Structures are given as structure tokens and as C-alpha cells.
Amino acid sequence: MELHQGDALAYLEDTFMVFDAIYSVFGAAWFTDPGLLLPAVHANLRPGGVLAFSQRPPVEGCYGCQASYIPKGPDEDPAIVKRWDYPPETWAAMLKEYGFADVTAEVVRAPEGRRRIGTLLVRAVRRAA
Template sequence: MGDTTWLNWTQYADHGPNESVLGPVAGRRVLELGSGSGSNLAHLVTLGASGLGVDIAPAREPVARERWGGLPGIEFRTAEATEFLHETDETFDVVLSIFGAVWFVDPDILLPLIRSRMAPGGILAFSHLPPGSQEPQSGRAGVRYDRTPDEWERALTTHGFSDVRVTLIDPPEGRSEGTMLARALAA
């Protein structure tokens, strides 16, 4: 992590774009899928958003609550992303996933669910390592949905998103792995 609440799209602290990828967040409802310790979501809340962080790991919620629970407009839940999206009736203006659920859940299941919970014109943004940057893993916990930028563009468009942009962020000097960043609008 970089500064206390600095949003990190990449795996390197203080590297890559900032929250401007999401457009203005003040007054918007934000959902983070795979919120971890809550730092990225907390940063958006300090900018005027209200935020809900969902993470599948039970140990993450108490850590996030301990660190960020005092911020007005922030909450955390332990849930699997597709189950949460099936059960909630909330609508979100911004959905983000930084090395989170979008990388680990079948996009043909997850993307339509995300789209169904988004306000018209809402923004979906997510990041993860580029395809082929890690050895394949077996078992449910190790499955990653590595897609090329073109494959993500097709998947997002197919599932109701427009103005899709998928870019590769070069790593900082001395590092070998970059980061893929996708952004799309709810059509």
C-alpha cells in the first residue's frame, strides 16, 4: 500500500493511475468486490463516496472494520461475489475489483450480475495481472480467469457494457510484471 488511503490499481505501491479512472466519486455509491483490508474503498469514501466492500475471506471483514469502520459511509461484508449480487437489491454507481472477484469468478456468470446491479451509466473498473504472467493453478481457490485485453473487451460488450477500455500498465523500473486495467460503462 502507498499512502494511508491511496488507491492502488497495480500490485506496486504508488504506481499507476489514481481514482480518476472512476470519474468523480463524490455522492456516488461504490461497491468493491474483493475489498481485502478496505484501503482502496476507504480512499474513495474520503473523497465523498459511500462504499460497500465485499470479500469472500472471513478474516478480511474484521481487519477492514477495525481500520476503516469509523469512516462515515463505509461498510464491509463477508460474502462470495455472485451470492452477494444475487441477494442484494442495491444499485451501484461504481463497481471496482482490484485483483479481486473479477479475476477469480467466471466472467460469463459475474459480469451479467454486476451489470444487473449497476445504475445506468455506472462505471465498472478492475485490474489484475496480465494473462500468462503466472503459472496456471489447479483447484477452485486457484482458478484465475486470465483474458487478453481483446477477450475482456468482447466479454464486457457481450454482457451489456460500452465504452470499454482495457490497457496494460507497464511495471515500475526493476520489476517484470505489469498490470491489466479494464474500465467500462453500464450501457
């Protein structure tokens, strides 16, 4: 296995590598416009290759590009980070639109305890050409 760290979209657009799987844990799939990322992932997956990602589920009714505000310090403005939140059925439809098949998208409930937010898990396979 070979791991890469950096701007995922820039990497995918600049590489000629073809991958068996592309995996994002609370990362690029959440913080990159899917209209840009999904075609790049599709182009860099071999037929039958898997895209899998996880992220926080969306807040009901707050879909599409959202802003996250990350505090920097008491005297500094917060950093603003964009994220893309969609319910599972929207992710499934978008992935199919971009040439993926065997799509599963579901919210896994958080275990009992202090944490109350589950995890959105998405998996899709690149269709054969």
C-alpha cells in the same frame, strides 16, 4: 462510500442495491467466471455506472480458466484457486457482449526495477436501458 467484503457473486445475486460503480482490485473479476459475474454486475449497476477492475495480465497463450496453486504447508497439498485470464481485447469483447460500452482494457507496464509484470486495467460503462 460503502464497502462490502465476501463472495461478490453471491452478494450481487442476493442484493437489490444498484451501484454507481463496482471496483475489483485483483479480486472477484479475476477469480469468478465472467459468464456468471458480468451479468450480475450489469444487473446491479445503474445505467451509466462503471465497472473497473485490475489484475495480473495473462501469460501469453494461457487464456480462459487457469489454476493457481497456493502452498499451505510442507506436509499439505496446495489450495487450488481458479482464475480467468484473458488478453485486453477479449475482455473488451466480453464486456460489450454483456451490455457494457465505452470499454477500455490495457496492460500497464510495470515500473523499472525488480517487478517485471504489469497490470491489466479494465473499465466499462453500463449502457442505458
